[in-house]
Amino acid sequence: xxxxxxxxxxxxxxxxxxxxxxxxxxxxxxxxxxxxxxxxxxxxxxxxxxxxxxxxxxxxxxxxxxxxxxxxxxxxxxxxxxxxxxxxxxxxxxxxxxxxxxxxxxxxxxxxxxxxxxxxxxxxxxxxxxxxxxxxxxxxxxxxxxxxxxxxxxxxxxxxxxxxxxxxxxxxxxxxxxxxxxxxxxxxxxxxxxxxxxxxxxxxxxxxxxxxxxxxxxxxxxxxxxxxxxxxxxxxxxxxxxxxxxxxxxxxxxxxxxxxxxxxxxxxxxxxxxxxxxxxxxxxxxxxxxxxxxxxxxxxxxxxxxxxxxxxxxxxxxxxxxxxxxxxxxxxxxxxxxxxxxxxxxxxxxxxxxxxxxxxxxxxxxxxxxxxxxxxxxxxxxxxxxxxxxxxxxxxxxxxxxxxxxxxxxxxxxxxxxxxxxxxxxxxxxxxxxxxxxxxxxxxxxxxxxxxxxxxxxxxxxxxxxxxxxxxxxxxxxxxxxxxxxx
Amino acid sequence: xxxxxxxxxxxxxxxxxxxxxxxxxxxxxxxxxxxxxxxxxxxxxxxxxxxxxxxxxxxxxxxxxxxxxxxxxxxxxxxxxxxxxxxxxxxxxxxxxxxxxxxxxxxxxxxxxxxxxxxxxxxxxxxxxxxxxxxxxxxxxxxxxxxxxxxxxxxxxxxxxxxxxxxxxxxxxxxxxxxxxxxxxxxxxxxxxxxxxxxxxxxxxxxxxxxxxxxxxxxxxxxxxxxxxxxxxxxxxxxxxxxxxxxxxxxxxxxxxxxxxxxxxxxxxxxxxxxxxxxxxxxxxxxxxxxxxxxxxxxxxxxxxxxxxxxxxxxxxxxxxxxxxxxxxxxxxxxxxxxxxxxxxxxxxxxxxxxxxxxxxxxxxxxxxxxxxxxxxxxxxxxxxxxxxxxxxxxxxxxxxxxxxxxxxxxxxxxxxxxxxxxxxxxxxxxxxxxxxxxxxxxxxxxxxxxxxxxxxxxxxxxxx
Numbered sequence: 001x002x003x004x005x006x007x008x009x010x011x012x013x014x015x016x017x018x019x020x021x022x023x024x025x026x027x028x029x030x031x032x033x034x035x036x037x038x039x040x041x042x043x044x045x046x047x048x049x050x051x052x053x054x055x056x057x058x059x060x061x062x063x064x065x066x067x068x069x070x071x072x073x074x075x076x077x078x079x080x081x082x083x084x085x086x087x088x089x090x091x092x093x094x095x096x097x098x099x100x101x102x103x104x105x106x107x108x109x110x111x112x113x114x115x116x117x118x119x120x121x122x123x124x125x126x127x128x129x130x131x132x133x134x135x136x137x138x139x140x141x142x143x144x145x146x147x148x149x150x151x152x153x154x155x156x157x158x159x160x161x162x163x164x165x166x167x168x169x170x171x172x173x174x175x176x177x178x179x180x181x182x183x184x185x186x187x188x189x190x191x192x193x194x195x196x197x198x199x200x201x202x203x204x205x206x207x208x209x210x211x212x213x214x215x216x217x218x219x220x221x222x223x224x225x226x227x228x229x230x231x232x233x234x235x236x237x238x239x240x241x242x243x244x245x246x247x248x249x250x251x252x253x254x255x256x257x258x259x260x261x262x263x264x265x266x267x268x269x270x271x272x273x274x275x276x277x278x279x280x281x282x283x284x285x286x287x288x289x290x291x292x293x294x295x296x297x298x299x300x301x302x303x304x305x306x307x308x309x310x311x312x313x314x315x316x317x318x319x320x321x322x323x324x325x326x327x328x329x330x331x332x333x334x335x336x337x338x339x340x341x342x343x344x345x346x347x348x349x350x351x352x353x354x355x356x357x358x359x360x361x362x363x364x365x366x367x368x369x370x371x372x373x374x375x376x377x378x379x380x381x382x383x384x385x386x387x388x389x390x391x392x393x394x395x396x397x398x399x400x401x402x403x404x405x406x407x408x409x410x411x412x413x414x415x416x417x418x419x420x421x422x423x424x425x426x427x428x429x430x431x432x433x434x435x436x437x438x439x440x441x442x443x444x445x446x447x448x449x450x451x452x453x454x455x456x457x458x459x460x461x462x463x464x465x466x467x468x469x470x471x472x473x474x475x476x477x478x479x480x481x482x483x484x485x486x487x
Numbered sequence: 488x489x490x491x492x493x494x495x496x497x498x499x500x501x502x503x504x505x506x507x508x509x510x511x512x513x514x515x516x517x518x519x520x521x522x523x524x525x526x527x528x529x530x531x532x533x534x535x536x537x538x539x540x541x542x543x544x545x546x547x548x549x550x551x552x553x554x555x556x557x558x559x560x561x562x563x564x565x566x567x568x569x570x571x572x573x574x575x576x577x578x579x580x581x582x583x584x585x586x587x588x589x590x591x592x593x594x595x596x597x598x599x600x601x602x603x604x605x606x607x608x609x610x611x612x613x614x615x616x617x618x619x620x621x622x623x624x625x626x627x628x629x630x631x632x633x634x635x636x637x638x639x640x641x642x643x644x645x646x647x648x649x650x651x652x653x654x655x656x657x658x659x660x661x662x663x664x665x666x667x668x669x670x671x672x673x674x675x676x677x678x679x680x681x682x683x684x685x686x687x688x689x690x691x692x693x694x695x696x697x698x699x700x701x702x703x704x705x706x707x708x709x710x711x712x713x714x715x716x717x718x719x720x721x722x723x724x725x726x727x728x729x730x731x732x733x734x735x736x737x738x739x740x741x742x743x744x745x746x747x748x749x750x751x752x753x754x755x756x757x758x759x760x761x762x763x764x765x766x767x768x769x770x771x772x773x774x775x776x777x778x779x780x781x782x783x784x785x786x787x788x789x790x791x792x793x794x795x796x797x798x799x800x801x802x803x804x805x806x807x808x809x810x811x812x813x814x815x816x817x818x819x820x821x822x823x824x825x826x827x828x829x830x831x832x833x834x835x836x837x838x839x840x841x842x843x844x845x846x847x848x849x850x851x852x853x854x855x856x857x858x859x860x861x862x863x864x865x866x867x868x869x870x871x872x873x874x875x876x877x878x879x880x881x882x883x884x885x886x887x888x889x890x891x892x893x894x895x896x897x898x899x900x901x902x903x904x905x906x907x908x909x910x911x912x913x914x915x916x917x918x919x920x921x922x923x924x925x926x927x928x929x930x931x932x933x934x935x936x937x938x939x940x941x942x943x944x945x946x947x948x949x950x951x952x
Contacts, residue, residue, distance in 0.1 A: 047843060051764070054594035059843040060585050061570040062578075065553065078549040082572040092551065098626075099548050131592055154764045190766055190886055199766070199886040239891070241914060241950035242734040272541070274651055274686055276694065354547060391880045391893070395686055395696035396729070398910050400880035400893035422882040422891040422912050424950075472731075474882070474891040474912025474950040 027093035032102025072100035111175030120207035141219035148227035168311035176311030191230035198233025204445030239421035239475025245381030250442035254461030267334035276397030286431030296360030303361035303460035310346035363462030367437025438465030511665035533660030541652035557842035570842035618705035639716025640685035651684035695726035729907035746939035759826025768888035778921035788851025795936030858927030912950035
């Protein structure tokens, strides 16, 4: 049974009782079905936008609902309601139940709540914090960005936060509650001269309270970073085109791992054998220096969760160890059908969505190499330190990610900044070409959102400086000639 | 999957016996009573059904309805916005109260406000946006539709051995808008779609995936499941054995799906929000030649049955037809009330909003006018070139126009599609690219609110080995 001393959000606010939950699960299994669960969600959010130094937009909202899932073999029935009255939830449960066609099954009596972590113990969730303090953060960022350089002509800053209260109960006795804060600020700006222009963007946050932005990562920090990028772009040269050596800087360039290997290792694709990584467990997919981890248990991080959206505790999962593929990211359905352990990666965008295996915080462990030595080892190549987003076709393994700040490396020296360029590669073998791994692992600032099958969830990435011996760079300049790049 | 049906919808049996127009008008009245100088309320409700059948077996079945309400209030030139999924009296009261409080912290913006009363209105007549028949199929036949699409793909060729499934989706939605000038409008729309996502494998075990779909407002206009499955198979099979190519400067032909995404960059470039901020490579170019003489781009929110059609935009202004580019000359930006005021222009009725935040800008039916040649003729003119069927990633910088994306497709040799290619990039600058559209096909077809025929672009860099 559920023990006392819990937050009991839905019990308190909607008068839910254990008896109600058992009744709903009973209705969900009324046509058979192997497993059923209920996902209650109550989400409050705030967003603010400052543009032209004016607070132009302020928005607050509430969204609440319950999703009912019934699993029968490999089949999933799903229905949801945004009305948490007993008759609406029962109706959703009976709708989802129709996926199965067998005699009714009974659900376990009573629920068991496992001791949960507390990875983001905020005392005052930011959604409840004084909104003028949030406006002040944006105004400070606006001011600093504009003051950075007279060539900065446009600045837009955004702040958003949310608090997601969830309750997950399952017919196997699963009972998990969590209160998940999330906050983020972002600065974007444009620099212009008579002849050239550039844009910059920077931001950060996590599952944190408002005080996060008064620590190390202040509005001024993000403002200066965005402005620096925009100004740098003013002098950017054409990016080269073709295969060459690529060095990735530490931190957000970890988006490489997310696209190149992360998605391909989500268990649903491998169960269906639609991933280019299917059947490669135990095989070499990266060079010796590469160990890749997905870790949902990092305090305060944007991709972290105390429990996943199926009520299972998150964990640290080794995906690739010293170059050998070790495991997949799984949820309840995949782990059951594939006979694997549930790694706590079952996530969903909201109560309107069916959970599926998703990444949390995905990163590569630090190696031995000095980042300076890595740069010095490159004769002609590209050093990419900031990226937009990426995309992958998990079936043929081809992935891209778009560099927004990059430089030429010529004879071991970082030389000119280059314009944004897409890098393209093949997931199952790109990491086999990693010849050096830096000792400077860094995680991103907390801005990542991952989309899969129309569902967006917050994630984190991280990577040390690495050298990839050959990757295709999508610039416009003609193929390099000995001694440098032709313009 | 690969296309999204992002309507919010609702199921007949979940409809409560309340008039949504009355709810919206009441919220506006109460906002004004609470001291607002202007107010606007939007209500959306809808329902959705979707099913995926994989390898002949039902994989998912989803059926649900939902609704939400949002209010935007103005105190003079200050605005704020709140929304909720809670339609109880207490829920709506709380939403209103927080909107009125929130407006205190926003800035005076001389350009903020709802449209002038004289501009409000709604297109009359039946726009053919809603067909009840999207739900006419019994549950088993909906599943059958998805199953047939997948089966047609699986049966097309022995090399198609796996699949991410066939799917059938149906949805209907209702949108209500009311404001303090007394405008109250409502419309309903329906969608249905069928798709197949087969996976083919070559003798070396390497896999390729592609897809095809049909989408319509009415079941009567949906392509047959078999047609969709077969086309999905054809598109997937032709990718088998794809190779990389050497870096080259060659003519590039974009198939309609890929060309549509390219057309989207013009849309972003003429989006009033990017324009007034100077965040667009097309800002300040009104009246200038920005594309070839053969390029005419139109946005038309009034086309009966169109995927981008509505009787009024998200601010209650009747939709219209706007020529964006005529024979290469930039004729109009696409604007809502706010961005029009910022630029000293008239709105083009392209206001678009969800529930949160200020209205943005969205397309009506936005398209590139077709040219004279068939896609085959366009390809036949090229000795050595690239036919792109898929872009990967989002490497467009609208501020500078710099463009770089991953691509796959077919290599053109002596006027024929010779072999598949992948893991390559295409790069250039959007400013040049639209001047270098040397051919436009005759194959315009809407599969969404934005559409383009096949186009040929010269002067791009193809990055490879």
